[in-house]
Amino acid sequence: MAAQPAGSTIPRTADVVIVGAGAAGAVLAARLAAAGAGTVLLVEAGPDYRSADTPAAVRGTDVSRALAVRALRWPGLRARLTGDQPLRPYVCGRGAGGSSAINGQLAVRGPAADFRAWVDAGLPDWGWPEVLPAFAGLERDPDFGDRPGHGSSGPVTISRAAADRRGPLSAAFAAAAKAAGHPEHPDLNAAGSTGLSPTAWHRRDGTRVSSNDSHLEPARHEPRLHVAGDHTVSRVLFSAGRVRGVELITGSGRELVSAPAVVLCAGAVHSPAILMRSGVGPPEQLGALGIEVVAGLPGVGAVLSDHPAILLELRLTDAAAARARETESGCFLVRLRSGPQAGPADDIQLLPLDRTVGPAAAGLLVSLMRPVSVGSLRLGGADPAADPVLDLGLLTERADLDRLAAAVRHAADLLAGPALRGTIASAPALPDGDLGRWLRENCRPQYHPSGTCRMGPPDDPATVVDQEGRVLGVDGLWVADASVLPLPCGAPPYLTTVMLAERLAAAVRRRLGQGR
Numbered sequence: 001m002a003a004q005p006a007g008s009t010i011p012r013t014a015d016v017v018i019v020g021a022g023a024a025g026a027v028l029a030a031r032l033a034a035a036g037a038g039t040v041l042l043v044e045a046g047p048d049y050r051s052a053d054t055p056a057a058v059r060g061t062d063v064s065r066a067l068a069v070r071a072l073r074w075p076g077l078r079a080r081l082t083g084d085q086p087l088r089p090y091v092c093g094r095g096a097g098g099s100s101a102i103n104g105q106l107a108v109r110g111p112a113a114d115f116r117a118w119v120d121a122g123l124p125d126w127g128w129p130e131v132l133p134a135f136a137g138l139e140r141d142p143d144f145g146d147r148p149g150h151g152s153s154g155p156v157t158i159s160r161a162a163a164d165r166r167g168p169l170s171a172a173f174a175a176a177a178k179a180a181g182h183p184e185h186p187d188l189n190a191a192g193s194t195g196l197s198p199t200a201w202h203r204r205d206g207t208r209v210s211s212n213d214s215h216l217e218p219a220r221h222e223p224r225l226h227v228a229g230d231h232t233v234s235r236v237l238f239s240a241g242r243v244r245g246v247e248l249i250t251g252s253g254r255e256l257v258s259a260p261a262v263v264l265c266a267g268a269v270h271s272p273a274i275l276m277r278s279g280v281g282p283p284e285q286l287g288a289l290g291i292e293v294v295a296g297l298p299g300v301g302a303v304l305s306d307h308p309a310i311l312l313e314l315r316l317t318d319a320a321a322a323r324a325r326e327t328e329s330g331c332f333l334v335r336l337r338s339g340p341q342a343g344p345a346d347d348i349q350l351l352p353l354d355r356t357v358g359p360a361a362a363g364l365l366v367s368l369m370r371p372v373s374v375g376s377l378r379l380g381g382a383d384p385a386a387d388p389v390l391d392l393g394l395l396t397e398r399a400d401l402d403r404l405a406a407a408v409r410h411a412a413d414l415l416a417g418p419a420l421r422g423t424i425a426s427a428p429a430l431p432d433g434d435l436g437r438w439l440r441e442n443c444r445p446q447y448h449p450s451g452t453c454r455m456g457p458p459d460d461p462a463t464v465v466d467q468e469g470r471v472l473g474v475d476g477l478w479v480a481d482a483s484v485l486p487l488p489c490g491a492p493p494y495l496t497t498v499m500l501a502e503r504l505a506a507a508v509r510r511r512l513g514q515g516r
């Protein structure tokens with residue numbers, strides 16, 4: 001990673017400050033700079049680097065190598081997953097690209113049913129007909145880009161493994177799913193593609209496309225865009241309820257930047273923490289920490305969602321293991337409904353991992369995509385160095401436990417079928433006793449946090465931002481990242497976050513007077 005490019009000294013005043021250069025922040029910075037929104041300052045706590053200087057470990061398709069780059073993760077962040085597990089490390093990206101630089105690269109749109117639920121939750125501007133053009137506009141999909149509802153010239157390249165590059169577990173699992181009657185859909189991102197599909201990734205020519213590559217790099221030539229890596233925003237400053245700037249922590253102390261508009265894109269873990277440190281949040285919590293209340297919003301941090309998952313660990317046969325080292329992992333995805341027709345659609349995702357991140361050589365990842373259990377986030381202290389306290393509350397609700405249990409049993413049945421013989425050395429054995437307890441003790445998050453600054457109708461006490469991402473109760477402040485998702489995403493959230501950021505960038509631009 002190269003050091004901050006020459007000439008990018010931090011301006012002391014800006015027309016708009018964007019906090020966080022992750023999946024969403026890179027989009028906001030690129031769009032506002034291109035729209036001529038005056039001086040745009042993008043502040044990122046982690047290292048900034050040009051796309052061409054991306055470390056090889058991050059560029060590649062092996063997620064475990066990206067996760068091993070310590071500089072690109074928030075150190076020390078921990079979370080309670082369930083009441084049956086000790087605190088565990090929680091992964092959040094840090095540096096240009098944010099979590100999109102270290103994530104699993106799955107590029108799956110939030111399904112149409114999600115956005116029908118958003119409308120039902122009082123967000124009429126976020127229905128499927130409204131968001132579909134933004135999903136299509138952001139993608140460059142060489143396989144399906146010419147189909148209706150798709151795009152072929154957007155910034156994010158979407159690709160799939162070629163047939164001869166698919167890992168042995170991926171291929172055998174797909175055969176098992178097909179034999180079990182899961183319908184096949186070549187295009188995972190087509191409406192109604194419940195069933196078996198080749199996995200779509202945000203990759204180009206076998207390499208990761210992070211938001212640093214897709215959005216920030218093409219905007220770096222904009223003369224009024226300044227990117228400040230290795231600078232942490234401690235809080236937003238207000239005067240009589242209006243934004244007047246931000247306070248930054250640098251290697252040499254604290255600095256102030258004056259700005260009339262601030263867009264928080266620090267992700268679902270850090271955006272709510274910045275709000276609370278700035279005096280925007282639950283009044284009792286702020287009062288207990290000695291933080292003066294600027295706007296009392298009980299919804300900040302009140303909900304924290306993630307997708308619980310179980311890895312059914314597998315040992316591949318020697319021949320399959322040798323081939324797995326030469327090919328791609330996770331090349332198919334099965335989406336299904338865990339329960340009766342009345343239950344949530346596509347609430348289960350099965351992903352065969354020919355190589356895993358953890359100690360197991362291979363596995364089948366069984367994820368609950370529409371959990372009803374939620375956790376919460378609290379500020380760890382007024383000191384900006386204190387990590388937020390994360391309680392994910394995974395599988396708290398009986399309904400989630402039952403749905404994940406049914407999915408795990410179905411997954412184990414698939415693995416025990418004839419299609420997997422010759423690929424896995426043995427099928428995983430589920431516990432004889434209490435499956436629910438085993439799930440609570442062994443489930444993992446997928447590092448898909450959302451919901452901590454919920455978008456909603458202004459008269460709902462849980463709402464933090466309105467449909468344009470504007471924080472209630474103050475002027476000049478937006479949140480435009482995964483924190484605002486009003487409901488858990490029915491898919492991995494990266495594409496939905498980019499779509500949301502594209503739409504919220506347009507809304508911010510309109511408010512700042514730069515038109516469409």
Ligand SMILES: Cc1cc2nc3c(=O)[nH]c(=O)nc-3n(C[C@H](O)[C@H](O)[C@H](O)COP(=O)(O)OP(=O)(O)OC[C@H]3O[C@@H](n4cnc5c(N)ncnc54)[C@H](O)[C@@H]3O)c2cc1C
Pocket residue numbers: 019020021022023024025043044045046091092093094095096097098099100102103104105106107108231232233234265266267268270271274446447448449481482483491492493494495497
């Ligand atoms: C390990 C892992 C695997 C994942 N796999 C997938 C996947 O396969 N598919 C998928 O769809 N999603 C996946 N995700 C989730 C997806 O990457 C995120 O949902 C998405 O990146 C969220 O975007 P964001 O902009 O809200 O936050 P981020 O991308 O996390 O960006 C937030 C940025 O803000 C910066 N920041 C935070 N606080 C401050 C501060 N005080 N001052 C300045 N900067 C700050 C951070 O350093 C970071 O760069 C994964 C995530 C992780 C961590």
